[in-house]
Structures are given as C-alpha cells and as structure tokens.
Amino acid sequence: MHSLLFGFFLALALVDTIDGVLDLPSNDPPKIPVKEAPNPAPLELTCPEGFFSLGNSCYAVFDNYTTDRLSWNNAQAFCGSLGAGGHLLELEAAEEITRLKNHLLESGYVCGVYWIGGEEVGDTNTFVWASTGQVIGDSDWAPGMPNGSGSGDAIILSCSINWQWLDTPKSYDRRFICEAPPIAV
Known part of the structure; x- marks a missing residue:
C-alpha cells in the first residue's frame, strides 16, 4: 500500500515537473498577470488666479467703479475669457445663495449692484441661467x-x-461677479 501511494505521488510530481518544463497546454484559461495600480495621489483643486473658493466653486468680484463696469453681455464674455467654464455668477441652490450673501456682507466689497448670470427669456418674465439654459429655481428676488x-x-x-435680486436691462454698465470651476494642479 505504501509503495502504491509513493508511486502515485511520484507520478503527480513528475507530471507537474513535465508540465512546468514542457509548458503543456491545459484546459484552464491563460493567466494574465495583473499589475495593481498604485494609489493615485488625491486630486488637488485650486481656483483660477484672482478667484476665491467658496463651497464647491470659485468666484471673483469686480467692484471697481471706474474700471469694472460692463454691460451684461460684455461682463459675460469677460468672465468667459478668464478660464475654461468661466461665466457670470449662477446661484443654483439656496445654500449657495446664503453662502455668497454672507461672504459679500463680511468681505467689505463696494456697495452697489452687480450682474449675475441670470437672464430673461424674451418678454416672458421667466429667467434662466445663461450658461446652462436651466430655469432658475431657488431665487432671492426683492419684493415685487x-x-x-x-x-x-x-x-x-x-x-x-x-x-437681493432685481431685473434690469442688459445694456446698463454694472459691476459684476464671475464664477469658474476649480482647476486641477
């Protein structure tokens, strides 16, 4: 009995050795070595030059009465020229409205009126965010x-x-606030 078991194990060892040396085909699918990707470094985001971070976006307030007054269309174009995805400020959620109002109140910007990115569709009294065409949901309109x-x-x-928000003709020159997405560094 011992010699039978010894012979069996010897045959198994011999087959394993022959398979390793001769590289005999098997019915198993080929094994592809897989390299594990190293853990990527966390993505670091920063605001474009001249912008400050607040929440998940970046903002720039242009409040110089002499040099920073443009029509709505020109302000929109200027914000777009500051970097990819730049546009006049769009406040899509109540939290963002509150966060920005608090920042403006605490930061000592010139008291005045500032363009943001909402515009009226024709003569409908319906307002949309210019960069997306999305109808404005959360808002902070002044009474009336x-x-x-x-x-x-x-x-x-x-x-x-x-x-608070007012509607006014786009042709007036006003100060303005730009918004841009953060950029990876």
Whole structure:
C-alpha cells in the first residue's frame, strides 16, 4: 500500500515537473498577470488666479467703479475669457445663495449692484441661467421682482437691499461677479 501511494505521488510530481518544463497546454484559461495600480495621489483643486473658493466653486468680484463696469453681455464674455467654464455668477441652490450673501456682507466689497448670470427669456418674465439654459429655481428676488418692465432683462444683486435680486436691462454698465470651476494642479 505504501509503495502504491509513493508511486502515485511520484507520478503527480513528475507530471507537474513535465508540465512546468514542457509548458503543456491545459484546459484552464491563460493567466494574465495583473499589475495593481498604485494609489493615485488625491486630486488637488485650486481656483483660477484672482478667484476665491467658496463651497464647491470659485468666484471673483469686480467692484471697481471706474474700471469694472460692463454691460451684461460684455461682463459675460469677460468672465468667459478668464478660464475654461468661466461665466457670470449662477446661484443654483439656496445654500449657495446664503453662502455668497454672507461672504459679500463680511468681505467689505463696494456697495452697489452687480450682474449675475441670470437672464430673461424674451418678454416672458421667466429667467434662466445663461450658461446652462436651466430655469432658475431657488431665487432671492426683492419684493415685487421680477417686475416684467422690459424684454430680455438680466439679474443684478443689490447690496442696498441685502444682496437681493432685481431685473434690469442688459445694456446698463454694472459691476459684476464671475464664477469658474476649480482647476486641477
């Protein structure tokens, strides 16, 4: 019995050795070596030059009365020229509205009116965010606004009424606030 078991194990060892040396085909699928990817470094994000971070976005306030006053269309184009994805400020959620209002109140910006990225669709009194066309949901309109006084108006923030929103013709030169996504470094 011992010699039978010894012979069996010897035969197994011999087959394993022959298979390793001769590389005999097997019915098993080929084994592909897999390299484990090293843990990637965490993605570091920063705001474009001249912007500050607040929440998940980056903002730049242009409040110089002499040099930083543009029509809505020109302000939108200027914000776009500052970097990929740049546009006039768009406040899509109530939390973002509150966060930005608090920042403006605490940071000592010039009290005035500032363009943001909302614009009226024709003469409908319906406002959308210009970069996405999304109808504005959460909002912070001043009482009686929007008033539908003109066609194709845009939205301004006014510090004199606690940074609430007003609608006004796009042709007026105003200060403005830009928004841009953070960039990877």
